[in-house]
Amino acid sequence: MDENQEENLARAEVIEVPQVGLTRVAARICLDIFDSARHRRKLNVGERLPEPVPERMTTVASTPVRALDRITLGESVKTALTVVLESLTPAARAAFVLRDMFALSFGEIAATVGRNPQMCRQLASAAWWRVRHRGRRETASDVHTRIVTAFRAACDTGDVTSLVSLLAPDATTLSDGGGKVRAALNPIRGAERTARFMLGVLLQHPALEATLQSVNGKTGLVLRHHTAVSGVVSFHVQDEKITDVWLVLNPDKLRSWNRS
Structure with a gap:
């Protein structure tokens, strides 16, 4: 041929x-x-994280799905x-x-x-x-929400001890500023360092309001300055402990959150 x-x-x-x-x-x-x-x-410098998706953009049509869909879209894109x-x-x-x-x-x-x-x-x-x-390793949604709600409450009061108790000993925080806003260039590792880092972010910006909201189908925190979203925090919870914190500050990845 x-x-x-x-x-x-x-x-x-x-x-x-x-x-x-x-x-x-x-x-x-x-x-x-x-x-x-x-x-x-x-x-680019620093960490790169996936773009967080608001709840209104994570609705999945009721059509047949394959194994990957059942894992990644069972509660939208985790x-x-x-x-x-x-x-x-x-x-x-x-x-x-x-x-x-x-x-x-x-x-x-x-x-x-x-x-x-x-x-x-x-x-x-x-x-x-x-x-x-x-x-x-995904935790049930109700347990995830309970842990994240407690995390937000501890952030509101500045209670480092309570924050550390909610975090796994080897918890890791990644923050993505996209080189456009200030963010940690390297992973923050350890429960106490993660707790103090998150409190530091909020203390440096006292006008920020942290509200509970669905992020990629799981309860997360949305950081607003007045009405503008300036940060989105998502979490991974395992065995009722937060193992990963992902903080997206890159304004290019927050456009969908700031659309009217």
């Missing part, structure tokens, strides 16, 4: 199964965007799982999504991401393990 015949067969396959062709094109565009974003990350996906390489993320959400074969995935089928199988398997492991 010559090169022209192979090309014609490939085109015929795309026409016969148009969704496969469209999926491949979309995946390649995403990989190009990932490569561009990875370059931009090298130019920040913890989004952070896990953000940590994957572009190829691993693409292999995982194309396999789990679109049911492409590993041969089809290999043609999209530029790896051999066996490598794509390994990438998808490793990514799935990380996502599934994180998903099993």
